[in-house]
Amino acid sequence: MRLLVAALCVLWLPFEASAVDLLNGRLINKRCALCHGTFGQGAPGPNSPRIAGLPKDYLIEILNDFISGKRDSEAMVMASGLNSLTEQDIHDVAAYLSEIDLRNDPRFVIPAASGDAEAGETLFMGECRRGCHQRDGYGTPRKGVPPLAGQHTAYLVYSIKGFQARERVHDDDPEDPTFDPLSDSQIADLVAFVSSLDTPTAPRYAELPEIELQTVMAPTTRTAIRIDDVVQTVARIPLQWGVDRQDAIKAMSRRAAELDMKMIGRQDVSDDLAKQGITVPYMAIFQYCDAFESSEIVANNPTFAAYMPCRIALVEDAEGQDWLVMMNLDMLVNHRLVEGQRATAVIRANQQLLEIMIAGATGEEP
Ligand code: HEC
Numbered sequence: 001m002r003l004l005v006a007a008l009c010v011l012w013l014p015f016e017a018s019a020v021d022l023l024n025g026r027l028i029n030k031r032c033a034l035c036h037g038t039f040g041q042g043a044p045g046p047n048s049p050r051i052a053g054l055p056k057d058y059l060i061e062i063l064n065d066f067i068s069g070k071r072d073s074e075a076m077v078m079a080s081g082l083n084s085l086t087e088q089d090i091h092d093v094a095a096y097l098s099e100i101d102l103r104n105d106p107r108f109v110i111p112a113a114s115g116d117a118e119a120g121e122t123l124f125m126g127e128c129r130r131g132c133h134q135r136d137g138y139g140t141p142r143k144g145v146p147p148l149a150g151q152h153t154a155y156l157v158y159s160i161k162g163f164q165a166r167e168r169v170h171d172d173d174p175e176d177p178t179f180d181p182l183s184d185s186q187i188a189d190l191v192a193f194v195s196s197l198d199t200p201t202a203p204r205y206a207e208l209p210e211i212e213l214q215t216v217m218a219p220t221t222r223t224a225i226r227i228d229d230v231v232q233t234v235a236r237i238p239l240q241w242g243v244d245r246q247d248a249i250k251a252m253s254r255r256a257a258e259l260d261m262k263m264i265g266r267q268d269v270s271d272d273l274a275k276q277g278i279t280v281p282y283m284a285i286f287q288y289c290d291a292f293e294s295s296e297i298v299a300n301n302p303t304f305a306a307y308m309p310c311r312i313a314l315v316e317d318a319e320g321q322d323w324l325v326m327m328n329l330d331m332l333v334n335h336r337l338v339e340g341q342r343a344t345a346v347i348r349a350n351q352q353l354l355e356i357m358i359a360g361a362t363g364e365e366p
Contacts (some may be wrong), residue, residue, distance in 0.1 A: 281318070326357055
């Protein structure tokens, strides 16, 4: 019997990651930074949760849930190439992110949310504190319980709504009733209290994990968006096998229309040159704009006008491979220049553009 148990243990032994490679984690995190920011700090609104400082095992579990489709975010899976990451890659990026501690960093403090924080405290102490998210709201990493303090308020609300609707699983229990009795205003109170927990006591700037330099092994997958150091500001993805230019262009137009992003311009660079008798590799540039959101963002800070209209280029490289290329807009997540609602608009614009690019690369059928 003992032997059998021993044998089972061996069989059930979870994936044993070899030593964590933080450099690999940092390279992979560049793709995550497209939407979550360089520090994994996320942004206000429901589309860019904070992922820095989440417990490593919790991160691994979530990433596997996104890969298996248990949680759904196609743009995230494609843009980060999650499907093609190895288990080691996932361990590395999870370890990297879990080491980033944003607590007490005045740049990343969660602003106090509106709601009755005192009433929220009572709810929190009754339900959330017990052995799980803890009195300080920073969770129990050892048990894989994530912090709530430091998470963006709108994302917490979005998550709680997801638990109520059983679209997301809370506490590993698909029927977990914790949030069922909560009204919208109680949810607001609860997150108002949680937002008050992320108050700096000893301000300091967070640092990215230190990396011992070793052989650089970039995670190379053909399906993933690549962000190269030499062209730091560019995100690009090849057209997938079997997707031709016309498929890509159609798919991009379709997705843009679905997202209410208007295609406001198209420049057929190589075709125009061909008319003058000059032959160059294929290149066309597509411009997108959501006029209302753009004007909102620019009203807040004219600098952002430099990024508008948003562009995606379709270009052929020397080997005849077609690529979709756009500016790496992670600086829109990283900047501290727009606040609140407008930051949400910026993040949305960034993610919509990525979605259009991914639709093009995969030639998505409607
Ligand atoms: C295209 C944008 C995009 C990219 C790139 C991206 N994510 Fe996300 N991520 C999202 C969005 C949007 C959500 C929220 C989805 C939801 O909860 O429904 C999310 C949610 C998450 C969550 C869940 C947080 C929680 O508390 O439940 C984790 C963890 C996460 N992402 C990690 C990563 C990692 C690690 C990478 C890089 C390997 C990455 N993401 C790349 C957009 C992105």
